[in-house]
Amino acid sequence: MAVPPELLSCAAKFESWIKDECLPLWAERGIDKVSGGHYEQLGADGLPDLTAHNRVRVQxxxxxxxxxxxxxxxxPTGADMANELLHFVISHALHPTARQGFSHLMDARFNVVDAKQDLYDHAFIFLAYSAIYRATAxxxxxxxxxxxxxxxxxxxGSIVGGWHEGDYDAxxxxxxxxxxxxxxxxxxxxxxxxVRWLARASEIFALFQVHFFDSKRGVVLEYFNHNWQPHAGEFGTQIEPGHMMEWVWLLRWYQRLSGHDVSRYTQPLYVKALELGFYGQSKLMFDFVYIDSDANVTLxxxxxxxxxxxxxxxxHIAQARAGNLQAEKLAAQSIEQLFTYFVxxxxxxxxxxQRGENNEITNANIAASTLYHLIVACGEVLQYCNDMRS
Known part of the structure; x- marks a missing residue:
């Protein structure tokens, strides 16, 4: 099947920027030469921010x-860099008293200043392990x-599913x-x-089905009480369209691995995220919106x-794989938006x-945490183009 030329062109531009510009910048300036730790962010000038605290999640x-x-x-040096950074995390950020797990936050000199154990942090430790195994076996x-x-x-572990937030009172x-x-x-x-890992993924898919996905409004809920009931008040009305899109991609991935048809979730999520994320004809997707019980939006x-x-x-790429060919052109348009507004x-x-309500730059820093998002997006686009051409 032919891939639209605009998507092929955008994919090539995306890969060239990641490979020839973005990764070399981080490889040169991202890692502290003394400690081996990774800086939380670079300034707009491309120099390390030597004042920022450093999250273990970002490492x-x-x-x-x-x-x-x-x-x-x-x-080419990526596997060695990953292994060295993992050694740094094990050497500097292991929890000081628990027999397993990692601390949460280090100061600007890479000394632990918050030793709490946080579930979100550890999700990325698991993801890091998977990538190192894929690269090195x-x-x-x-x-x-x-x-x-x-x-x-x-x-x-929680008796009502999933895991608690960590060793603190969340x-x-x-x-x-x-x-x-x-x-x-x-x-x-x-x-x-x-298959044990797929089984654990299936447990989280069940949480999504029962609790995270609000079928009435076609959205993913963000915050809950300790029994997985939607959080009361403002937290319960906050919706992040970017997370909804992330779930579309993840659910389609889960379908490929498990054979479980997820279309009943992905289609409404995709449509609703486009509606909420670009509310009022915004050119860029909002970080979050608030919705009421009838899905009326407040910014x-x-x-x-x-x-x-x-x-x-x-x-867009996940939906294109599922047969929505219009999503190919939308993917190309979104890559162009990425380069126009964020590169x-x-x-x-x-x-x-980050940009503001009128698309003015509100945070010009180069966040290390965003590199993960950028390279996976690029990888998905390229894989789709290669698969469709083969």
């Missing part, structure tokens, strides 16, 4: 990113993933960490062929970060983090 995302880039042939990381999951099951439960565990477990299954800040656009691209003109390989 894990960068491990994934470099290993993923190596597997794609974009970064080192079975030690699979063993580490198995041991870490056993630890979380024992200490933080005001609510979030779908977001579970969404990324869904991603990590599928990645672990795909690279190892161990607050009107901000638009870079990452929802990458998830939009992935959702930095000031620093080669850079990108801005």
């Amino acid at each position: 894990a995302r960068q491990i994934f990113s470099y290993a993923y880039a190596y597997s794609k042939g974009w970064l 080192n079975k030690d990381v699979l063993d580490a993933a198995t041991q870490l999951l056993s630890y979380w099951d024992e200490h933080f 005001p609510h439960r979030r779908q977001n960490p579970h969404m990324h565990l869904f991603e990590a477990f599928m990645s672990l299954y795909e690279c190892s062929s161990d 607050h800040s009107g901000t638009k970060r870079c990452w929802p656009t990458t998830e939009l691209i992935k959702a 930095s003109a000031e620093t080669v390989g850079g990108y801005c983090d």
Whole structure:
């Protein structure tokens, strides 16, 4: 089947930028030469922010990113960089008293300043393990993933499904960490062929079906009480269109692995996310909106970060795979929007983090956490183009 020439052109531009500009920028300036830790962000000028605290979650995302880039042939040193960064995390961020797991936050000099154990952080540790195994076939990381999951099951597993937020008193439960565990477990299954990981992904799919997906309004809910009931008040009305698009991509991936038809979820999510995300004819997808019981929309800040656009691209590609050929052209348009509004003109390989309600830049920093979103979006686009041409 022929791929539209505009998508092929955008895919080539995307890959060239990732491989020749973005990854070299991070490889050169992202890692502290003394400690081996990864900086949280670069400034708009492309220089490391030496004042920002460094989240362990971001260290894990960068491990994934470099290993993923190596597997794609974009970064020959990526496997070594990922392994070295994993060694840094194990050396510097292991929880000081627990027998397993990692701390949450380090200061600007990479000393732990918050040792809490957080589910969202650990979802990316699992994803990092999967990427390193895919890149190196080192079975030690699979063993580490198995041991870490056993630890979380024992200490933080919930009798009503999923896991608690961590070893702290959380005001609510979030779908977001579970969404990324869904991603990590599928990645672990795909690279190892161990059906135990697909079974764990299926547990999270059940949570999505029963709790996360609001079939009446066609949205994904973000915040819940401890029994997975929708959170009361403002938290219960906040919707993130980017997460809805992320679920479209993940659910289609799950269908390929499990054979479970997910169309009853992906189609309404995709349509509703387009409606909410571009409410009022916005050119870029909003970070979040608020909706009432009838799905009427209220905007607050009107901000638009870079990452929802990458998830939009992935959702378009996922829907194109499912037979929506119009989504191919929409994917190309979204890649153009990414380059128009977020790819930095000031620093080669850079990108801005966020724009405001009128598309003005509100955060010009180059966030390390966004690299993961960018390279996966690029990888999905290229894989689709290659699959359709073969």
